Amino acid sequence: MLSQKSKYALKALGYLAKNQADGPVLMSTISREKKIPQAFLENIFHELKKAGFLTSHRGRFGGYTLSDDPSKTKVSSIIRVVNGPLAMLPCVSLNFYATCDDCCEATCGLRGIFQEARDALLQVLENRYLSDIIDKDIE
Amino acid sequence: MLSQKSKYALKALGYLAKNQADGPVLMSTISREKKIPQAFLENIFHELKKAGFLTSHRGRFGGYTLSDDPSKTKVSSIIRVVNGPLAMLPCVSLNFYATCDDCCEATCGLRGIFQEARDALLQVLENRYLSDIIDKDIE
DNA sequence: TTAATCTTCACAAAAATAGTAAACATTAAT
DNA sequence: ATTAATGTTTACTATTTTTGTGAAGATTAA
Numbered sequence: 001m002l003s004q005k006s007k008y009a010l011k012a013l014g015y016l017a018k019n020q021a022d023g024p025v026l027m028s029t030i031s032r033e034k035k036i037p038q039a040f041l042e043n044i045f046h047e048l049k050k051a052g053f054l055t056s057h058r059g060r061f062g063g064y065t066l067s068d069d070p071s072k073t074k075v076s077s078i079i080r081v082v083n084g085p086l087a088m089l090p091c092v093s094l095n096f097y098a099t100c101d102d103c104c105e106a107t108c109g110l111r112g113i114f115q116e117a118r119d120a121l122l123q124v125l126e127n128r129y130l131s132d133i134i135d136k137d138i139e
Numbered sequence: 140m141l142s143q144k145s146k147y148a149l150k151a152l153g154y155l156a157k158n159q160a161d162g163p164v165l166m167s168t169i170s171r172e173k174k175i176p177q178a179f180l181e182n183i184f185h186e187l188k189k190a191g192f193l194t195s196h197r198g199r200f201g202g203y204t205l206s207d208d209p210s211k212t213k214v215s216s217i218i219r220v221v222n223g224p225l226a227m228l229p230c231v232s233l234n235f236y237a238t239c240d241d242c243c244e245a246t247c248g249l250r251g252i253f254q255e256a257r258d259a260l261l262q263v264l265e266n267r268y269l270s271d272i273i274d275k276d277i278e
Numbered sequence: 279t280t281a282a283t284c285t286t287c288a289c290a291a292a293a294a295t296a297g298t299a300a301a302c303a304t305t306a307a308t
Numbered sequence: 309a310t311t312a313a314t315g316t317t318t319a320c321t322a323t324t325t326t327t328g329t330g331a332a333g334a335t336t337a338a
Contacts (some may be wrong), residue, residue: 001224001226001227001228002228003326003327004326005326005328006306007228007249010249011242011249014248014249024283026325027283027284028284035241036283037327037328037329039328039329039330040329041288042284042285043327043328044262045284046284046285056283056284057284057336058282058283058285058334058335058336059282059336059337060283060335061337061338062283062284062337064284075252084140085140085244087140089140089143089146090140100146102253103146105276107274107275107276107277108274108275109271109273109275110150110153110272113214113263113264113267113270116263116267117263120259120260120262121256124252126258128252132248132251133248133249133252134248135247135248136245136248138155138243138245138246142294142295142296143295144295165313165314165315166315167314174295176297176298178298178299179297181298181315181316181317182297183316185316187313195314195315196314196315197304197305197314197315197316198303198305198306198313199306199311199313199314201304201305201306201311201314201315202315220292220297
């Protein structure tokens with residue numbers, strides 16, 4: 001499951017994608033609208049900024065804007081930053097590869113299936129973008 | 140990522156699938172061969188037994204056997220027991236559905252994509268069986 | 279100058295994960 | 309019956325991860 005932090009991050013980025021047309025959006029606004037504890041959102045935005053997704057604007061009338069076009073920002077890349085690997089085993093992760101302790105990759109019976117699982121998941125998440133996860137308006 | 144416990148469970152069940160032909164297999168054997176702390180494996184086997192995957196045989200010359208044909212035991216169902224939901228959001232889980240706090244399902248922009256992700260993952264894991272995750276022999 | 283922002287860093291509470299310990303119950307062989 | 313080998317059960321503990329909180333500081337536009 002995605003962590004709460006990851007959900008917050010995706011919601012916040014989606015909010016920005018929807019509302020940044022008129023300039024930087026306040027963290028306090030996002031916190032309030034998306035019901036995210038502000039101090040926690042600060043931590044999250046710090047990570048997202050460090051990873052290049054966000055651009056911050058300090059001072060009065062500051063706020064945050066997205067660094068890139070929402071239609072070019074993959075959901076998979078956001079999740080990797082805030083939630084870590086998408087693969088279910090470290091030894092089949094493309095971006096966070098690590099050996100499994102005490103497990104021989106040559107004979108492991110799990111790798112094959114979890115490579116397939118990874119590919120199936122990536123087929124979706126690598127082809128969906130921030131512009132695809134914007135909340136709908138209430139009607 | 141799968142928890143360590145889940146990896147242990149899959150490895151242990153795979154070992155049973157491979158080695159139970161001659162009768163019940165000792166937990167101590169599985170613990171040693173698969174390098175799983177025995178006391179921890181006891182907890183895991185208790186869960187797997189409660190869930191119906193394992194049959195235990197007490198007393199001298201006891202041990203464990205699989206309750207069902209390995210070719211009919213889905214990997215997805217094992218993971219659900221020891222690791223929990225396969226979906227990335229509670230609100231799109233088929234077997235562990237729960238509402239996301241402070242999130243409106245009607246307008247949430249995340250649900251659609253994570254339903255697709257769930258389906259993609261299940262397409263693999265619901266169609267792979269315990270017989271598919273048996274470790275290879277060293278050659 | 280000032281008020282509204284973001285920045286940074288350290289800390290803390292809560293939950294989940296991983297693992298341990300020990301007394302107990304059951305069984306098969308003898 | 310006895311005995312040794314096994315699983316059973318329950319409670320506990322340690323570690324790590326997650327989910328936050330708090331406060332002093334830096335920057336900017338008006």
